[in-house]
Amino acid sequence: MDEKELKTSLKQRIFIIIIAILMVGSIIASYALIIAKGGNSGSSSSSDLKVDQEKIAELEAKYNEVEARFIEATKDDFAKFSKYRSEVKAYNESAANTSGVKTRDLKTGSGRELKDGDYNYYAYYIGWCADETVFDSSFDNAENPTAFSKALDASMGMIEGWNVGVVGMKLGGIREITIPGELAYGESMEICGGLNKPLKFIVMTKAKEDPLDSLAKELDTAYMRLQYANYGLDYDSLSNE
Numbered sequence: 001m002d003e004k005e006l007k008t009s010l011k012q013r014i015f016i017i018i019i020a021i022l023m024v025g026s027i028i029a030s031y032a033l034i035i036a037k038g039g040n041s042g043s044s045s046s047s048d049l050k051v052d053q054e055k056i057a058e059l060e061a062k063y064n065e066v067e068a069r070f071i072e073a074t075k076d077d078f079a080k081f082s083k084y085r086s087e088v089k090a091y092n093e094s095a096a097n098t099s100g101v102k103t104r105d106l107k108t109g110s111g112r113e114l115k116d117g118d119y120n121y122y123a124y125y126i127g128w129c130a131d132e133t134v135f136d137s138s139f140d141n142a143e144n145p146t147a148f149s150k151a152l153d154a155s156m157g158m159i160e161g162w163n164v165g166v167v168g169m170k171l172g173g174i175r176e177i178t179i180p181g182e183l184a185y186g187e188s189m190e191i192c193g194g195l196n197k198p199l200k201f202i203v204m205t206k207a208k209e210d211p212l213d214s215l216a217k218e219l220d221t222a223y224m225r226l227q228y229a230n231y232g233l234d235y236d237s238l239s240n241e
Contacts, residue, residue, distance in 0.1 A: 063222040093130035096198035102178040111171025129192035
């Protein structure tokens with residue numbers, strides 16, 4: 001087992017694996033912007049931005065269609081990755097918090113090797129707490145997965161421990177990464193029942209190329225449109241503001 005420790009100052013970065021939390025935050029912010037701009041004659045009225053049930057049904061159908069294509073395109077990756085779900089086990093929280101970033105390669109990839117500062121890749125992942133609770137994953141169901149429902153774009157920003165942990169991985173490989181709390185969310189966010197909690201991930205890195213690249217972007221956009229619509233907002237209108 002290799003061990004890597006970060007010796008520079010801590011840089012907390014947004015980690016989008018908790019996509020639902022981020023989504024709600026962005027929706028609330030957008031809605032607040034609409035309210036704030038409501039008095040300006042040049043801005044769109046709230047009625048122009050509302051989405052009716054028929055539109056929501058249309059967006060849901062579109063999301064389901066894109067998701068089906070994404071599932072079909074990633075089924076081979078899912079078959080390779082899903083068997084490592086059994087590696088999700090409870091671990092010693094204190095030891096994980098005091099041992100720096102640790103890595104364990106489960107499968108060596110055949111693609112390019114990730115260097116420090118290289119965020120040009122996608123990842124399938126499972127993230128879990130010391131008590132074995134999975135807090136997020138690429139699976140459609142964390143406990144009994146049948147397919148991938150998303151892929152993580154590393155260029156969107158990751159926690160520092162993740163960035164350290166993937167260095168040296170070859171694309172297509174699968175690695176377990178143990179991250180101490182200070183290099184995860186530290187004091188910035190509660191996760192796994194508190195602050196400064198260590199996290200574990202199993203990560204499979206993938207090249208940013210089609211069909212995965214196009215489908216992942218299309219799926220993310222379809223999901224955003226649907227989530228905004230569920231709040232009564234038109235994502236495309238807001239994006240053009």
